[in-house]
Amino acid sequence: MSEVNVKKGLDGVVVDETSISKVMPDINSLVYRGYPVQDLAENCNFEEVAYVLWNGELPNKSQLAEFSKKERSLRGISKNLTQVIQSFNKECHPMDSIRTAVSYLGTEDSNHWDNDGDEKMNRAINLLAKIPTMIAADFRTKKGQDIIAPDPHLSFSENFFKMCFGEVPAKEVVKAFDVSLILYAEHSFNASTFTTRVITSTMSDMYSAVVGGIGALKGPLHGGANEQVMHMMKEIDDPDKAESWMLQALKDKRKVMGFGHRVYKNGDSRVPTMKKYAQKMADVTGQQKWMLMYDRLEKVMVEQKNIHPNLDFPAGPAYYMMGFEIDFFTPVFVMARITGWAAHIIEQANNNRLIRPLSAYTGHGERKVKALADR
Numbered sequence: 001m002s003e004v005n006v007k008k009g010l011d012g013v014v015v016d017e018t019s020i021s022k023v024m025p026d027i028n029s030l031v032y033r034g035y036p037v038q039d040l041a042e043n044c045n046f047e048e049v050a051y052v053l054w055n056g057e058l059p060n061k062s063q064l065a066e067f068s069k070k071e072r073s074l075r076g077i078s079k080n081l082t083q084v085i086q087s088f089n090k091e092c093h094p095m096d097s098i099r100t101a102v103s104y105l106g107t108e109d110s111n112h113w114d115n116d117g118d119e120k121m122n123r124a125i126n127l128l129a130k131i132p133t134m135i136a137a138d139f140r141t142k143k144g145q146d147i148i149a150p151d152p153h154l155s156f157s158e159n160f161f162k163m164c165f166g167e168v169p170a171k172e173v174v175k176a177f178d179v180s181l182i183l184y185a186e187h188s189f190n191a192s193t194f195t196t197r198v199i200t201s202t203m204s205d206m207y208s209a210v211v212g213g214i215g216a217l218k219g220p221l222h223g224g225a226n227e228q229v230m231h232m233m234k235e236i237d238d239p240d241k242a243e244s245w246m247l248q249a250l251k252d253k254r255k256v257m258g259f260g261h262r263v264y265k266n267g268d269s270r271v272p273t274m275k276k277y278a279q280k281m282a283d284v285t286g287q288q289k290w291m292l293m294y295d296r297l298e299k300v301m302v303e304q305k306n307i308h309p310n311l312d313f314p315a316g317p318a319y320y321m322m323g324f325e326i327d328f329f330t331p332v333f334v335m336a337r338i339t340g341w342a343a344h345i346i347e348q349a350n351n352n353r354l355i356r357p358l359s360a361y362t363g364h365g366e367r368k369v370k371a372l373a374d375r
Contacts, residue, residue, distance in 0.1 A: 004360040015355070016197070020053060020343045021186045028269045032186055033057070038273045046156050046181040047071065050128060050339040053186055054121065054346070067125075068155075074129035075150035075159065077137070078108060082147065085137045094138055094331045095218040099211055101134040102127070106207030113205060115349060123206045124342035131338055132156070135331045136163030139324075157181065160335070165323060172284050173322055176277035180315055183270045184333050186340030192216035192223065196341045200348040201355040213341045214334055220257065223337075226329040228257035229316035234326075239292035246300040258313035259301050267308035274311055278318040290317040 007013045021032050030037045033052050040049050044058070051059045051067050059067060084104050088097050105127070106112055111119065137147045140163075148163045157178045158168045168174065187193070192213040199209040217223035236245045249256055261268050275294070282291045294317065301307050319329045 006360050010194075010357075015189065015194075016348075018188065018344070018347060019056070020340070020347060021188050023188050023269075025266070028266050030187070030269050037183060037270060041179045041182045041273050044182065046178050046185070046336070049182045049185055053339045053343045054124060071125055071129045071156070072150075072152040072159075074126050075133050075152065077105075077130055077133050081105060081108070081134070082137060085134060086141050086147075088138065088141070090142055093218070094135065094142070094328050095214060095224075095334075097138040098131065098135055098331050098334055099214040099218070101138070102131070102207060102214065103211050105130060105134075106205065106211075109207070112207060115203075115205075120206065120342075120346050120349065124338075124346070127206070127210060127338050127342065132160045132335050133163065135328070135335060136160060138331075139164050139328055169322070170284060172280055176281050176318060177322060179277045180274060180318060180332070181336040183274055183311055184315070184336035186337070186343065190222070191219075192337065193340060193344050196345050197348045198355045200345045201352055203349075203352070206342070206345055209345050210338065210341055213337070217333060217337065218330060223330045223333045225257045225310070226312040226316040226319070226333065227326050229312050230320050230326045230329065232257060233290060233293055233317060233320075236293060236297075239289050239296055242293045242296035243300050246297050247304070250300075250304055256301065258316065259305075259309055260307045261310045268310040270311045271309050271314060274314040274318065275309075278314040278321075281318050281321040285321045287321050290321065 019033070021030065023030050032040060032049065033056050035052065035058070040052075047068050048058060048064060050071075051064065081101065081104055085097065085101055088100070109123070112123070133150050140147050148166060151159050151162055154162055154168065155174070155178075157174050161168050161174065161177070189197075195216040196209040196213040199212045200206075220228050236242055246256070278294070279291050282288045294314065298309055298313070301309075316326075316329060319332060320326065324332065
């Protein structure tokens with residue numbers, strides 16, 4: 001048997017082409033449709049970024065108004081779906097809730113096999129509009145509170161805060177949240193996005209692909225890392241203990257979440273922007289200890305291992321300071337990444353070939369089956 005060069009985890013393997021985004025590790029940059037993500041975060045709202053990911057160009061005022069009007073009109077969910085969410089085990093992880101809710105949403109679309117261009121886009125914006133409503137309904141239900149209906153007069157981020165907390169916070173908080181959604185929206189062929197493309201390549205429907213993406217994103221080596229970052233910070237609790245904690249963790253070869261990235265080798269290009277807005281959250285809420293802890297943990301990791309933070313490291317404490325429970329951090333990630341997933345699902349479907357890689361077999365050679373009496 002000839003030797004096969006197996007690329008574990010598809011490391012370094014180029015499997016397809018895309019025009020949606022590009023991670024450029026050599027210059028430490030990420031672009032959506034050619035636009036640097038840090039520029040989008042500073043100058044656009046999340047709705048504009050959703051539009052550019054799906055349409056290739058930033059919207060003008062009338063295009064954005066039409067897009068926002070349609071998204072806002074679709075935010076409501078059915079009574080049946082609301083009851084399904086309320087029936088979930090209160091102890092289940094919110095990622096299990098949103099995965100199941102999206103699957104149920106698919107049962108309400110009797111036309112889900114229709115995959116022409118307009119239908120795919122309609123389905124995408126329907127998911128964009130309803131996923132925050134489903135997450136907020138689960139958020140309130142788990143706390144024993146009444147569900148708050150979506151408000152079509154509020155922006156995407158303002159509406160989510162209103163549905164979760166009953167009010168819209170200070171504009172600095174809304175901006176920081178919007179920035180996080182923009183930074184999380186898309187990241188090329190990551191594990192969850194590739195999952196959605198694999199499912200789409202079978203000519204399955206968008207809901208199935210998104211459910212698969214949610215399942216992949218749940219894992220702590222992917223989207224769930226932002227939750228683990230905050231659990232770690234709460235375990236340490238005191239900035240003065242951060243350095244010794246990190247040194248001991250490295251000595252014990254403990255997996256420290258929020259550091260390192262398969263693609264970026266010199267630091268995640270999204271981190272400086274997210275750290276800036278996490279610091280703004282600390283300034284607004286007075287919770288400076290998390291950012292003091294951030295700096296000390298980062299310093300030790302970089303000095304000892306030359307490993308830099310990824311986006312999950314500043315996003316975790318930022319969401320915590322906004323008031324979200326830790327296990328809702330990754331569902332918020334879903335709210336953002338539905339834009340990237342939908343863009344890739346549409347791109348895959350428009351130029352499809354079944355994704356079916358090969359494997360290198362390392363098991364037994366051919367052998368005879370003995371009858372049960374002879375075994």
